[in-house]
Amino acid sequence: MSGRRTQPTDARPQDLPTKAELARLRVEYGKDARLAFLGHLDLIGTVERCVRRSGLPFSIGNGFARRMRIQFSSALPVGASSACELFDVRLTERVAEDEALERLREAAPAALAPVRCAYVDGALPALEAWLNRATWEVELVGAPFDAAELGAGISEVARRGEIVYMRGEREKCVDVSATLVGVEQVGESALRLETRSTTAGALRPRVLLDAACAAAGLGQPEAVRVRRALQRHEAEDGRLVEPFGPFGIEGRAPLS
Amino acid sequence: MRARRENLFHLIEPLLPHVEHPARYLDHEWGSVQEQKGPFHLAMVYADVYEVGQPNLAISILYNAVNAQEGMSCERCFLPWKDMASLMRERGVPLLSLEGAAPLASFDAIGFTLAHELIATNVLEALDLAGIALRSSDRDEDDPIILAGGPSAWNCEPLAPALDAVLLGDGEESIVEVCACIRDARAEGMGRKEILRRLAQVPGTYVPSLYDVVVDEGTTRWGRAVPKEGEDVPPTVLKRCVQDFAATPAVAQRIVPYMGIVQDRLSVEVLRGCARGCRFCQAGMTYRPVRERPAGQVVSCAVDGLLRSGHNEVSLTSLSTTDHSQCAQILSGMNERLAGRGVRVSIPSQRLDSFGVEMAAAVAGGKRGGLTFAPEAGSQRLRDVINKNVTEQDLENAARNAFENGWRRMKLYFMMGLPTETDEDVVGIARLSERVLEIGREVVGRGPKSGVSVSISVAVLVPKAFTPFQWQGQCRPDEVRRRQQLLLSEIRDRAIRVSYHDAGVSLVEGALSRMGRAGFELLLAAHGHGCSFDAWTSEFSLEAWEAAAADCGLDLEDVACEEFPLSAALPWDHTSPGVSKGYLQREWRRAVEGVTTPDCTRESCTGCGVCPALGVHNVIQGVRA
């Protein structure tokens, strides 16, 4: 590629722009195939290395640890794939969006390939808290029950209002009425879930399924494939905003 | 019959949701060689989990060397953790390589890195999971040829019955020759025995099955290995050595792991070998001569490697990086080229003088963690015995310099059970630590807020093959415990913390370091008693090892602590790193007399024998300080 600069820049830290002046590049990428099994911390490390390899002029924070200024959308459960992971990285200078995308794609493993990038307003809130709505595709493999039975289980869980479950050693509680926005049956063995994360927590699809199976006395499926299909922001007035905006206009209507 | 080469990832995938750290089994990392066309296939195995094995430099070096050859492919394989291994056994899934997810038993050759003694049971576990006979003599004509090499190959006898061939010394050239030899011999339709005979003709290759073990009055109870009647093999196999080290790639790692690994950084091997001559140190004797890379190569390869890999830390690795004659130049070059890029430079170990501290300061940036020094012994007398050529004054200057440079926490490494050690030397550890603490308080201040602290870590000497201490037995565990208590009772200041290595682990390490070929029975028994991942404190079980030893009529303590006569033929004498036995004997005598031997990269040759034996010489880029 012509005119490609060595990264990030030869300037000394004190000569670099302040954070407010830095361009904020938002990147959407997938997490596919076997990389679904990559944990969140490993994913973060991997994406940072992709950014470094891309040669984009990323910015480094002022702390002792001299970390890259980069923020990620919320952690996916290990084993879940995604069509819509996001990160925001601060650049010391603007590189054209299509060039940035090309460089990132060249530097990323195919299963984490970036699909879209654009500059966004530096004043937007951090991704993780801002993206409070998610759409999930859940596929059940070898389930010893039918869709109607599972539907009954989910209704029962929703009626109870909360799920108490163990995560490792710790007991967790999630408020279903606040976090489950909708459920849609897609054929015999697949579901589409719409969830909302609140300050009190988020509902993981697998937790809902396990609770539903338990509530309806159903056996476990052989495998459950979970994919995050969409992430969006739900404004206080209920308006849905897509990750790349438009930031002031109505989003699509929520499911159910 | 050789297992069929096929991709079996679909058998592993359904197990991933049920195991810890599934990222261990994913492969497809950036920089991994996905196209594995062969037709000759080698699997390099580090018999521990991914995050421990992946950072191993030897694996990277050999992986690149073989994959660079036309017609040869090399894949990696690590040992699955216990949860995965039991699922695999339950479902009849054999051990697979990473890149091609092919059964290990389908490869033409399999190479094990013997990074340390405690990996031995894991080598057996890997073979067992792969469905390959543990004994070389039980393998079928078509089975893969099992190779090994690495630091622990310097006494490979306890594992020898499992190994078809052992590569001694630098492996980057010999692995290719060995693979070519196997490939050609197979193409000629040779039988297994003939292939092994031909392998023994490749310089630096030891083929255990072509040697008999003879026990007589001139040997220890373990005997010595001699060429079998009628076999045309060298009585002593000399190691390989790459003289033109600068012609090898400075950065061996191409693979960028997804998961956090033990040393999660780029490594640049800045030099190979160390001639300081510490008498307990096996690496110091077996990696000679010293070969430095030019500063320019180190800096440009490091910068280039960082850009290519995306790592944010680079480590300048070697046995003694601060001994590089251009160390200061390398560090200033790195700092200049990497400024503002959020990259950390690290040096694995510090030299024990002010220069070492200056170099540590040059890479530390604003950060001051703990600073580690290894005086190894508590008194000057004992430091002379072990040839740790540092004086009390060097130590004090280094400590003062470090505190003045902003460090507050000092970590000191010592050893116990050194030859001639007395209680006075043990007490000396306490006095030296107090002296370092006192210097810190003089420099920084005495208040509780000064934060000055010293932690000392004390290991037990494990006498290793090809060191001047190879005749010495390990200190008896009871005696070790008594000396540990003595040291604890001598340390009165709460700002000094003491930690000991697990004595049971050292005992097993000691036994494995001293045994001959008959030790294989102990390894088999230990494997049978469920020993694996012995290098993991959480998994190590002394009870299981003791039970295994009892099964074989052995006592671990007897084995580890036995002294060998200076004149005896040793179990490893048929292999040689080039350092002569006469030199080691002389060094032993000088040790006992407390006479030191200088470093041949700073003063003249001290006659260790490597250079004439191998036709090589030290390569020093500048002048060593």
Ligand code: SF4
């Ligand atoms: S032969 Fe001499 S110069 Fe060569 S490594 Fe040994 S002591 Fe050093």
